Amino acid sequence: MPDRSEKIPIAAGIPDIQSLDFAEGRIDQDLLFSIFDRLDTGVWIFDFDEKRILWANRKALEFTDAASVEELQSRDMGADMSHSVDQRLRQYQQDFCKHDVSFSEIWTLYPKGKAQVLQVVMSGIRLKDGRMALLCEGRPHHEQQPETLRSAEALMHTSVMISLFSQDGKPLYRNTASRAACSAPEAPFEDQFVDRKDARRLLDHLKRGRTSGLVAHVSTTVGRRWHELTIRACHDAVTSQPAYLVSEIDVTELHQTKERAQYLASHDTLTGLSNRTYLKERVDQVLQTADDQNNRATLYLIDLDDFKIVNDSLGHAAGDGLLQLVAKKLGDLTGPDDIVARLGGDEFLICHLEQPGGRGPDWFGQELLAAFATPQLIEGKPRQVGLSIGYTQYPEDGDGIDQLMRHADLALYQAKTGTKNQCVRFQESMRLLRDEHHAIKKDLENAVVDNEFVLYYQPIACTETGQVIGAEALIRWFHPEKGLIPPDEFIPIAEDTGLINDIGLWVSGKVAAMQAHLKDLGQSVPLSMNVSPRQLSDPNFVTRMRSLPELSGCAPDKISLEITESVLLGDIPHALGTLSSLKQAGYRIVIDDFGTGYSNLAYLHNYPIDGIKIDRMFMDDIASGGAIVKLILSLASALGADVVAEGVETVDQRAWLSDNGCHRFQGYLYSRPVPEDRFLAMLEDQTKAAAR
Numbered sequence: 023m024p025d026r027s028e029k030i031p032i033a034a035g036i037p038d039i040q041s042l043d044f045a046e047g048r049i050d051q052d053l054l055f056s057i058f059d060r061l062d063t064g065v066w067i068f069d070f071d072e073k074r075i076l077w078a079n080r081k082a083l084e085f086t087d088a089a090s091v092e093e094l095q096s097r098d099m100g101a102d103m104s105h106s107v108d109q110r111l112r113q114y115q116q117d118f119c120k121h122d123v124s125f126s127e128i129w130t131l132y133p134k135g136k137a138q139v140l141q142v143v144m145s146g147i148r149l150k151d152g153r154m155a156l157l158c159e160g161r162p163h164h165e166q167q168p169e170t171l172r173s174a175e176a177l178m179h180t181s182v183m184i185s186l187f188s189q190d191g192k193p194l195y196r197n198t199a200s201r202a203a204c205s206a207p208e209a210p211f212e213d214q215f216v217d218r219k220d221a222r223r224l225l226d227h228l229k230r231g232r233t234s235g236l237v238a239h240v241s242t243t244v245g246r247r248w249h250e251l252t253i254r255a256c257h258d259a260v261t262s263q264p265a266y267l268v269s270e271i272d273v274t275e276l277h278q279t280k281e282r283a284q285y286l287a288s289h290d291t292l293t294g295l296s297n298r299t300y301l302k303e304r305v306d307q308v309l310q311t312a313d314d315q316n317n318r319a320t321l322y323l324i325d326l327d328d329f330k331i332v333n334d335s336l337g338h339a340a341g342d343g344l345l346q347l348v349a350k351k352l353g354d355l356t357g358p359d360d361i362v363a364r365l366g367g368d369e370f371l372i373c374h375l376e377q378p379g380g381r382g383p384d385w386f387g388q389e390l391l392a393a394f395a396t397p398q399l400i401e402g403k404p405r406q407v408g409l410s411i412g413y414t415q416y417p418e419d420g421d422g423i424d425q426l427m428r429h430a431d432l433a434l435y436q437a438k439t440g441t442k443n444q445c446v447r448f449q450e451s452m453r454l455l456r457d458e459h460h461a462i463k464k465d466l467e468n469a470v471v472d473n474e475f476v477l478y479y480q481p482i483a484c485t486e487t488g489q490v491i492g493a494e495a496l497i498r499w500f501h502p503e504k505g506l507i508p509p510d511e512f513i514p515i516a517e518d519t520g521l522i523n524d525i526g527l528w529v530s531g532k533v534a535a536m537q538a539h540l541k542d543l544g545q546s547v548p549l550s551m552n553v554s555p556r557q558l559s560d561p562n563f564v565t566r567m568r569s570l571p572e573l574s575g576c577a578p579d580k581i582s583l584e585i586t587e588s589v590l591l592g593d594i595p596h597a598l599g600t601l602s603s604l605k606q607a608g609y610r611i612v613i614d615d616f617g618t619g620y621s622n623l624a625y626l627h628n629y630p631i632d633g634i635k636i637d638r639m640f641m642d643d644i645a646s647g648g649a650i651v652k653l654i655l656s657l658a659s660a661l662g663a664d665v666v667a668e669g670v671e672t673v674d675q676r677a678w679l680s681d682n683g684c685h686r687f688q689g690y691l692y693s694r695p696v697p698e699d700r701f702l703a704m705l706e707d708q709t710k711a712a713a714r
Contacts, residue, residue: 058079058080059079059080059081060080061079061081062081062161063081063159063160063161064078064079064081064082064084064085064140064158064159064160064161065078065079065081065082065157065158065159065160066078066079066082066086066094066158066160067147067155067156067157067158068099068111068155068156068158069149069153069155069156070111070112070114070115070153070154070155070156071153073098073099073100073103074095074097074098074099075094075095075097075099076095076149076155077091077095078091078094082094082158082160085131085133085138085140085160086131086133086138087133087134087136087138088133102132107198109198109202110198110201111156113198113201113202113207114144114146114156115146115154115156117146117207118145118146118154118156119146119154120206121207121208122146123145123146123207124143124144124145125143125144125145126141126142126143126144127141127142127144128140128141128142128163129142129160139162139163140160140161140162140163141160141161141162141163142158142159142160143158143159143160144156144157144158144159145157180197180199181199181272182199182269182270182271183196183197183199183200183203183249183268183269183270183271183272184196184197184199184200184267184268184269185197185200185204185211185267185268185269185270186256186258186265186266186267186268187210187211187265187266187268188258188263188265189263189264189265189266190210191210191211191212192208192210193207193208193209193210193211194258194260194265200270202243203242203243203244203247203270203272204242204243205241205242205243211268213241214240214241214242215238215239215240215241216238216239216240216241216246217238217239220236220238220239221238223236224236224238224251224253225253225266228253228255228266232254232255233252233253233254233255234252234253235250235251235252235253236250236251237249237250237251237273237277238251240270247272247274248272248273248274248276248277248278249270249271249272249273250270250271250273251268251269251270252268252269252270253266253267253268254266254267254268287299287300288300290349290363290364292342292345292346292349292364293345293346293349293364294349295349295353295362295363295364295370296361296362296363296364297363297364297365298363298365298366300363301361301363301365301371301423302423304361304363304373305321305361305373305423305426306422306423308359308361308373308375309416309422309423311359311375312375312376312416312417313417317375317376317377318376318415318416318417318418319373319374319375319376319415319416320373320374320376320386320413320414320415320416321371321372321373321374321413321414321415321416321423321426321427321430322371322372322373322374322386322387322390322411322412322413322430323365323369323370323371323411323412323413323427323430323431323433323434324352324369324370324371324372324390324409324410324411324434325368325369325370325409325410325411325434325437325438326344326348326368326407326408326409327407327408327409327410327438327442327443328405328406328407328408329341329344329345329367329368332344332400332405332407336400336401339401340400340401343400343401344398344400344405344407345364345368347398347399347400348368348370348407349362349364349370351393351394351398352370352372352390355389355390355393356372356374357374357375359375360372360373360374360375361373371427371430372386372390374386376415384413384445384447387411387413387445388445390409390411390445391409391411391443391445394407394408394409394443395443408442408443409443410434410437410438410442410443410444411434411437411444411445411446412430412431412432412433412434412435412436412437412445412446412447412448413430413433413445413446413447413448414426414429414430414433414447414448415447419447419448429448429452429453430448432448432452432453432455432456433446433447433448433449433452434446435452435456436452439514459515462507462511462512462515463515463519463521465501466499466512466515466516466519466521466525467521469499469501470521470524470525470528472502474499474500474501474502475497475498475499475500475525475528475529476497476498476499476500476697476698477495477496477497477498477529477532477533477536477698478495478496478497478498478695478696478697478698478701479493479494479495479496479549479695479696479697479698479701480493480494480496480688480693480694480695480696481493481688481692481693481696481701481704482494482550482666482686482687482688483686483687483688483692483693484685484686485667485676485677485679485680485684485685485686485687486680486685488692489708490547490704490705490708491547491548491686492547492548492549492550492582492666492686493547493549493550493701494549494550494551494552494584494688494695495529495532495533495536495549495550495551495552496509496552496695497509497513497525497529498695499512513554517554517556520556522554522556522557523556523557523560523563526553526554526557526563527566529551529552530551530566530567530570531570531573531574533549533551533576533581534570534571534573534574534576534581535574535576536549536698537549537574537576537577537580537581538574538575538576538577540580540705541575541576541577541580543702543705545705545709546580547580547705548580548581548582548610549580549581549582550581550582550583550584550610550612551581551582551583551584552584552585552614553583553584553585555585555586555588555589558585558589558597558600558601563600564600564603564604564607567583567604567607567609568607571608577608578607578608578609579608579609579610581609581610582609582610582611582612582632582633583604583609583610583611583612584612584613584614584635585601585611585612585613585614586613586614586615587613587615587616589601590613590626590629597629598628598629601629601630602630605630610632610633611629611630611631611632611633612631612632612633612634612635612664612666613626613631613633613634613635614635615635615637615668616634616635616636616637616654626661626663627661631661631663632663632664633663633664633665633666634654634658634663634664634665634666635665635666635667635668635688636651636654636665636666636667636668636684637668637669638668638669638689639669640654641667641668641669641670641671641675641689644674644675644678644679648678648682651667651679651682651684652682655682655683655684659683664686665684665685665686666686666687666688667679667684667686667687667688667689668687668688668689669688669689670687670688670689670690670691670692671689671690671691672691673691675687675691676691
């Protein structure tokens with residue numbers, strides 16, 4: 023035991039014992055300390071910060087199995103202190119600093135490894151240096167049932183927040199985890215809820231049953247969190263009064279993960295806009311608002327005209343950047359009540375609630391077009407981005423989102439078939455046209471199987487001699503009920519549906535067989551056939567074309583593949599590699615309808631091009647001097663490319679072409695497309711005439 027004459031710093035709030043005249047001098051300091059030592063209650067002072075005992079009476083030394091105060095003072099109480107105990111002590115220190123409170127709890131001490139269960143009353147005591155310490159008064163806890171002791175330990179160490187509240191919401195008990203989460207020990211039950219309605223909902227449910235549960239947004243010492251609360255009706259073991267026991271688990275991460283999953287399920291990850299999944303629910307709300315206000319809602323379906331070119335020429339990163347740019351711009355142009363969604367690819371949707379007395383039905387669509395009229399910066403470079411828009415209005419054009427979407431899609435299709443940057447409203451005739459297209463599509467599928475197609479051949483003649491020097495194979499469809507259907511009625515549908523690949527395979531086989539037959543007849547007339555961008559995009563197309571010479575016996579150098587300028591402008595990926603492979607297989611590559619695709623001959627120099635066909639629209643230029651045709655002929659000559667003039671219908675046009683160095687022409691002046699037998703007869707007559 024320490025020398026009783028030394029001054030022990032019990033607390034700043036307790037006066038210096040040596041300076042006081044206790045009981046008119048009849049009680050001295052030694053007597054006072056002897057009184058402490060005679061108490062049947064252990065009393066000690068604990069330094070929160072240094073985690074050491076500063077002073078203890080004799081009973082406390084017994085509880086801690088310490089030989090002296092000095093030995094007890096030398097112990098580092100934090101060496102084996104659990105996180106839960108340390109957290110609990112810190113809570114006490116904070117509470118004592120803010121409030122004049124005390125706590126009574128069952129604590130288990132482990133002096134020299136042996137358990138000592140005490141009922142401890144704890145209160146705050148301020149040291150002379152101003153820091154708050156812990157004054158403990160402990161007595162043995164006589165109810166030493168294992169279950170009781172273990173439950174007390176579990177309540178302290180568990181991460182589950184356990185609280186006991188009286189009927190009026192006042193806290194009666196909080197375990198360590200609950201106290202750590204609560205900003206104030208005396209805070210009523212409802213105070214922790216961000217929305218007090220959640221607390222009242224829990225309590226209302228409790229009145230109808232013994233338990234209630236809820237995931238609620240609560241305020242804690244670390245900010246707002248999501249807790250899963252379970253509340254049970256019970257009685258306070260001390261007062262026997264009705265109470266309720268609350269257990270809480272922090273489910274913030276799980277809740278955020280769930281919210282994130284819900285967000286990802288309903289939003290496009292690239293642009294942050296609503297996606298197709300979430301669209302129906304939101305559009306239904308706008309349509310309901312339009313009904314309630316006796317108003318209109320407009321559904322705009324938007325497609326980017328040049329997205330594929332950007333994506334293929336600049337890369338997917340640039341394509342993603344363009345989509346994000348468009349999404350932001352659409353969001354800026356729309357109001358807070360509008361819906362902006364990305365449906366997939368480069369297709370967007372806007373649902374716009376019209377204001378009463380608004381402008382014309384397409385005013386907002388025209389504003390969208392105007393917003394993209396100027397070039398947009400893509401990867402630091404200005405690029406023109408065109409929009410095609412199809413729109414429908416509710417309730418005139420449909421009574422629900424499904425019908426409105428179908429009609430808007432028909433309007434968009436119409437917008438994309440014409441010039442760029444159009445805003446087109448749905449018309450009933452579009453639906454009829456769609457139904458007709460569906461019927462043609464079904465018939466086309468049968469036509470491929472039933473071999474209802476036939477090839478016609480339009481001769482290519484020499485402008486000087488008038489001799490046939492080639493021919494273009496042109497497909498015709500003889501429908502069993504509708505008769506002859508021209509290509510411009512079914513080829514676009516075949517392109518849209520992908521049937522063009524099967525049809526193109528049939529055409530290439532027939533052309534190859536025809537060329538082999540001409541070779542057997544001693545005719546060296548080359549043939550040409552049209553190849554669509556979709557065919558060139560087919561990864562199996564090159565393989566099939568390579569196999570044709572072996573399968574048919576044709577000479578590939580006598581077959582020209584006619585492609586459009588759009589192929590070179592980015593309509594298909596890897597165009598150069600595909601065309602180079604076809605060139606290596608022996609085929610000739612010819613640009614059809616040259617001059618309509620905004621390319622130029624200098625650009626064609628980068629591709630393995632053998633010839634070009636001047637579009638028929640330039641034949642009218644001949645009457646006014648033919649400056650454009652002369653330029654094309656001059657550049658083609660410099661590049662070593664053959665030239666065929668299409669759409670020649672007059673003798674004067676043919677003569678002008680001959681005089682200006684264009685040696686091949688095609689058009690009604692010489693012949694319309696003819697069946698195979700008639701074309702063979704033309705060649706035979708030409709051969710006989712030459713033999714005379």
